[in-house]
Amino acid sequence: MDHAMLVGIDLGKHSFHLHGQDRNGKAVFRKKLGRKQLFEFFATYEVCIIVMEACAGSHHMARKLSTFGHQVKLISPQFVRPFVKSNKNDFVDAEAICEAASRPAMRFVTPKTESQQTLSVLHRVRESMVRDRTRTINQTHGFLLEFGVGLPVGKTAIARLPELLDAHALPPRLIAILERLHEHLKYLEKQIGEIERELARQLADDDVGQRLMSIPGIGPITASVLVAEMGDGRQYRCSRDFAASVGLVPRQYSTGGRSNFLGISHRGDKHVRCLLVLCARAYLRGLEKRTGRLAEWARAMMTRRHSNVVACALANKLARTAWAIVAHHSTFDSEFARP
Template identity: 70%
Template sequence: MQNVTVLGIGLGKRSFHQRGQDKSGNAAFRWKVSRQQLIEFLSNFHSCTVVMEACAGAHFMARKLATFGQQIKLISPQFARPFVKSNKNDFVDAEAICEAASRPSMRFVTPKMKSQQTLSALHRVRDSLIRDRVCTTNQMHAFLLEFGISLPIGIAVVRRLPAVLAEHELPPRLVAILERLHSHFKYLEQQIAELDKEIANQVADDDLGKRLLTIPGVGPITASVLTAEMGDGKQYARSRDFAASIGIVPRQYSTGGRANLLGISKRSDKNLRRLLVQCARVYMQRLDKKSGPLATWTRQMLTRRHSNVVACALANKLARIAWAIAARKASFNAEAAAMPA
């Protein structure tokens, strides 16, 4: 087994399928092991390239195996899938991972640190609570509409639901249901407010987070998500690579030397892309109070393009600025003459 140069691992919850191959691509072994057996095996195995799909548990396993001196590479599942031959099984997946990793032009995912994963989990819980709040609000609106009570759109009126119930004569059981939903709504609002405060405090204590807040239109939520997803930005060679990684650049369908650019690609993290577009719209709403090259560029774009197109283009600029701030350890300067390349 000393000739093994690449080890592909198909991750699972309890069982892991691994395939070792030499530099010629010939299989040296393929085993099914448990989590503990995998860790014990690689702790005593010679240093080689260990490749896994970037899926659930991959970042933890990458950090763990890196402590044993292994060279860890995470590959996006969509890039490994084309190398699956014929029928699919776990060992075939491990073989496809090895095959994909051996390509010199393959792109890999940078393993996340514990702090980044924790921050991502915090944002996912917040998003889940917000979705639950929307569902609860919609239920209250729908139940009241069934009895002829049409409330204005939004959650502001839901906060004063007891006053609305006092103004109308409704069945006691329905009132009890609505009061229960209202109590759940207040609980969700409290939890969301606490998470917002926690996120704001974390950003205030983080050096990168504070520098990202200097970007116009960017608030604590967006700065926190950028910190969790981008890190120090060293995994990207340039700002355009980061913008492309979050799908905020045009899709290309070119052939025969003729360039054909379509709408944005919408790849990767849709939450971060949505937040950056919202930041761009906030900046555009306050454009009359802004100055500097970015404001001038935005005004010129608005004279030629629809505001939705400008919002996406400006979001691209904000993403590139965020990368420059992280990679160069700088802050945003509105009067700077040069934009990041």
């Protein structure tokens, strides 16, 4: 069997489909292997380039296969899809991965380290608990409203739920249900607080995170997310590429020499994009007290554009500033920041 210079792997939970091709693009082999067989195969195989889609388990697999001396690349699934020929199956997917990786202008994803993945998992757990907390609060409001008890919007009134239950004549079984929801809410509050304290402790020992927090509007949660998702920033050619990767640039639909720009593209990690927009809104809320070229730019924009548009534009600037700080090992300077 000829040696394959490029091997595409279609990842699965228990089985993996391999497509190998030589430097001329000619297919050399096709294999279906289990997880243990896959590691045994590449442990003795000649050094080659291995390409996988950036999906669940791909970062761990990339780190593991790199220990065997191979060059491992991850590619976004959206860039593989156009190369799938005819009917879709696992071997066709593996071949499409090779075809996509052969394009000279293709962009790849940098594999995450274990610490970055762990930090990302911690953020996802927190995000899930925050959603559950919001759902529990809304559910409690709804149940009380069905029995004629209207509370102010938010979680402040829910904190005084035991007092409110004593003040209203409600069915005993309903009171038991609401008390159970209240206990669940207190558990979620405790867990979210513990996760946020752990993130703060990790961030205190992280130089990159501390430099990111020098950007106005960016707090510990967003800085920690950026540390986990951006890494050293080398996978992006410039700050605009990072802003585009999180969907904070206009979506373009241009043809016939006519440029047509739509709303933001909403591509990439929506959690990172949401946090950056929230940071921008926090910055705009205290805009009248802020100084520097960024504040002057924001005030000028607010005079002629809607606040939502300004928030997205400012989030774009924050994303680009974050990349520059990470890539150039610098801190934010409000007086000399480019508008």
